Amino acid sequence: xxxxxxxxxxxxxxxxxxxxxxxxxxxxxxxxxxxxxxxxxxxxxxxxxxxxxxxxxxxxxxxxxxxxxxxxxxxxxxxxxxxxxxxxxxxxxxxxxxxxxxxxxxxxxxxxxxxxxxxxxxxxxxxxxxxxxxxxxxxxxxxxxxxxxxxxxxxxxxxxxxxxxxxxxxxxxxxxxxxxxxxxxxxxxxxxxxxxxxxxxxxxxxxxxxxxxxxxxxxxxxxxxxxxxxxxxxxxxxxxxxxxxxxxxxxxxxxxxxxxxxxxxxxxxxxxxxxxxxxxxxxxxxxxxxxxxxxxxxxxxxxxxxxxxxxxxxxxxxxxxxxxxxxxx
Numbered sequence: 577x578x579x580x581x582x583x584x585x586x587x588x589x590x591x592x593x594x595x596x597x598x599x600x601x602x603x604x605x606x607x608x609x610x611x612x613x614x615x616x617x618x619x620x621x622x623x624x625x626x627x628x629x630x631x632x633x634x635x636x637x638x639x640x641x642x643x644x645x646x647x648x649x650x651x652x653x654x655x656x657x658x659x660x661x662x663x664x665x666x667x668x669x670x671x672x673x674x675x676x677x678x679x680x681x682x683x684x685x686x687x688x689x690x691x692x693x694x695x696x697x698x699x700x701x702x703x704x705x706x707x708x709x710x711x712x713x714x715x716x717x718x719x720x721x722x723x724x725x726x727x728x729x730x731x732x733x734x735x736x737x738x739x740x741x742x743x744x745x746x747x748x749x750x751x752x753x754x755x756x757x758x759x760x761x762x763x764x765x766x767x768x769x770x771x772x773x774x775x776x777x778x779x780x781x782x783x784x785x786x787x788x789x790x791x792x793x794x795x796x797x798x799x800x801x802x803x804x805x806x807x808x809x810x811x812x813x814x815x816x817x818x819x820x821x822x823x824x825x826x827x828x829x830x831x832x833x834x835x836x837x838x839x840x841x842x843x844x845x846x847x848x849x850x851x852x853x854x855x856x857x858x859x860x861x862x863x864x865x866x867x868x869x870x871x872x873x874x875x876x877x878x879x880x881x882x883x884x885x886x887x888x889x890x891x892x893x894x895x896x897x898x899x900x901x902x903x904x905x
Contacts (some may be wrong), residue, residue, distance in 0.1 A: 620667025
């Protein structure tokens with residue numbers, strides 16, 4: 577649960593606020609609730625069943641649903657009924673800011689919260705709107721269904737099935753579905769896009785790179801060279817997702833090679849990226865006997881010579897003892 581939420585006074589006088597005010601007090605109430613709900617996050621994309629709205633605002637379910645439609649009609653938010661996830665379009669802008677740089681003290685926290693975004697059909701549009709501005713261009717490790725969202729039915733429809741959008745428009749993957757107060761779904765050209773400048777300086781490391789470097793062994797970080805390697809792999813479209821990089825670091829971090837001689841064989845971060853270590857498998861550990869020596873399958877030449885000499889000596893002693901016993905008889 578968030579400790580506080582920021583609400584601009586322009587909420588009441590802006591275009592969206594005026595549209596909601598004309599629709600009636602319920603829409604204004606639900607909009608304010610979505611901004612301050614204890615279930616919300618700073619991104620404005622979060623799990624919000626209509627039952628939560630009805631219970632917390634002490635409204636009948638049908639009335640809460642109708643108020644949600646008013647918010648959707650005003651382009652204040654959209655709703656994925658299948659996942660029961662709401663997206664308040666400009667909430668991230670006002671709660672976080674226009675952009676987030678890797679040097680921002682909040683960068684690591686924002687990156688951590690990013691990984692908790694819910695799996696829903698709205699995620700790809702959300703990343704398109706805010707990804708570059710916040711330096712987070714990849715979907716969360718466990719999120720991101722690409723299935724189209726199911727329109728929220730109006731209370732008057734009951735259990736009737738909502739009409740589907742026009743088939744030609746439905747095929748256009750570059751369009752984003754908005755939900756209306758009725759059961760129809762219309763396709764708009766873009767999500768309201770005023771999240772600030774989304775271009776990113778290619779010479780400024782993004783938050784994903786910063787997270788990778790924070791996870792890499794600190795004694796083998798060469799930030800400048802690693803950033804060059806990162807950009808090279810990214811331009812070649814060879815760079816994997818952050819989750820795959822973390823998984824590779826975990827595997828290599830447990831390997832015998834990286835834990836030998838105080839990490840003397842750990843490559844620099846630039847080499848890890850440049851040579852694609854995430855695609856490699858660490859060599860298996862050597863098998864050891866109880867005495868600490870290599871197993872017989874890995875016996876050294878010196879050990880083999882010593883063993884053969886000892887065995888030969890044992891055979892000579894055995895023959896001599898046999899000869900002595902024969903003479904005495």
